Amino acid sequence: MNTATFKRDDLFNLALTLLTNAGLEPAKAEVVAELLVQTDELGVTTHGTSMVPYYLPELKAGMMTSEGSYEVVQDRKVTMVWDGTYLPGHWLMQQALDVCMARATEFGMAALSMRRAHHIGCLSTLTRIAADRGFVCYIATSDPSGKWVAPYGGTEPLLTPNPWAIGYPSREHPVLIDTCASITTVSKVRELINTGVQFAHPWMLDAAGNATTDPNVINADLRGSIQPVGGSDHGHKGFGLALMVEMLSQGLSGHGRAEEPERWGGNVFLQVMDPEAFAGKEAFEREVSHLNDLCRANRPLDAARPVRVPGDRASAALKAAQGGTVRLPQEVFARLEQSAAEYGVSMPSMC
């Protein structure tokens, strides 16, 4: 058995119960649980309810703040800075999206740079909320305590993978671009280390600066690093992206590596734009849908694998989840089972 299927309501209740049992305020736990289940429904099970077992010890240790609200550092209507005080990232982002969508409706666009959020999870889950309501939504996030990627030309891990995403409406379903400034992610590196597998391509760099397929270089005495997008031959492009993400999320929020934080955190830059405040929704969708169609009609490299536009796979996953069930990989389900046992919560039955 490689996967198990659960009712989405059961999975939501499991996440909610575990998070509240670990001390999270119920109103916040509801938002976190809901967005984690939505992430599973999008097919991104690495960032869905599988995150609960990582959040529980953070809550218990007081490293994820369990109650209260963010602090408004700056509010100029179109631009804002919040201090997330290490509250759950999902809850903070739900608030941030609500405010930025309202401001974008009023002013055409709005942006918020946030310091000291906790982990905000899957970016597409968040951009999709705004894209479904007709907005263009950009999110970039960095963790100023994390050091995994060397600057291009360097050898010492310094930057986070620096994920960024942009979601926007098109005629059929939202386009959901969700990527990062490094070739691969920390969780992929850990997964390969745990399963004893090498990368198919030289996506890592050892401490001497040699490109390698070996994920274990990240644990060497002299730590290796993850290559920036573009790798050895054009990694300056990923390095540029990384600097941009850290500038938007740390520079504009006024808090970052200069403060040398040592706990798990997520700085965030969020921008929401209303196509109606540019050339209009109809013209917007005409252009992006036309381009999407051209992409999908492009003669594929492999006839069995037509060109996909980012968001096509998520849309198919969402349709499959419409029956109210969610399928989880064995590895995720086993970890949830372990957390449930720890907290004396019974696991829901499989469908």
Next chain:
Amino acid sequence: MNTATFKRDDLFNLALTLLTNAGLEPAKAEVVAELLVQTDELGVTTHGTSMVPYYLPELKAGMMTSEGSYEVVQDRKVTMVWDGTYLPGHWLMQQALDVCMARATEFGMAALSMRRAHHIGCLSTLTRIAADRGFVCYIATSDPSGKWVAPYGGTEPLLTPNPWAIGYPSREHPVLIDTCASITTVSKVRELINTGVQFAHPWMLDAAGNATTDPNVINADLRGSIQPVGGSDHGHKGFGLALMVEMLSQGLSGHGRAEEPERWGGNVFLQVMDPEAFAGKEAFEREVSHLNDLCRANRPLDAARPVRVPGDRASAALKAAQGGTVRLPQEVFARLEQSAAEYGVSMPSMC
């Protein structure tokens, strides 16, 4: 002799004279000539006065509009759409920067999506204008008539290289990130074809979808393409970037591939942000300068080549140009000489 040095005033006058002789309104020609010389001073001689010989036939043929102004399609103060009516991109961008900097000062940030500009030249020349005045400035540009890059997983050229840049202040000099969504550029491909050289890495794709170092695939009967950033193994990342650039510049401006334009044009998305409207200029510069210093101090792969932050090389080039002279490669100088002969204009003397 591989380079020739000219007085910057002489080079400016040469560009100005050639452009006005080809019919461009003097006030516009002054802006174009000035920004082209600034680009040479930044060290980006591929996009400086070397562009004049390409602009002259466009002006003569009426494909670059020589007088008049842009049309305002939308003005919501914080968001704007202009129709550039194929006026010179440099002049349009100077106007756009002035408006967006003023709006960003008032509202915190501002964005403008522009349809039908002509070529806007070197993006760093433009972002630097705003960064020097303390702003964060993002520019992305696409040409909806150009087809050079296949979508990831496809084989037919469809997208432009889709350049984007971001400039922002730091304590010493602006950071100037200037890159694109494809591994290499159309001008680099042409240069290698002209000089009979292959790429060092498989940055091209032939029409069958094979990665290759051969730039000539772009001219094959079944045209090949330029690989997106990330190439064969992670080109979905460059593809995502490309879609974003076309959405911002064509979707938001309401004009693009759906209209099937066939002339050389540049759609543009410009965004200007004022760090003062976020956590303040001081905190902003503290964070970005701290990160820049960490990058430069990173143990380099090659001891002879310390890690450079984007903008470091431009800053050194600008210092070298402070004596009022500009050094041009032989190839650029020869092309200018040819244009000067065609228009009966005398070439300035070398220093």
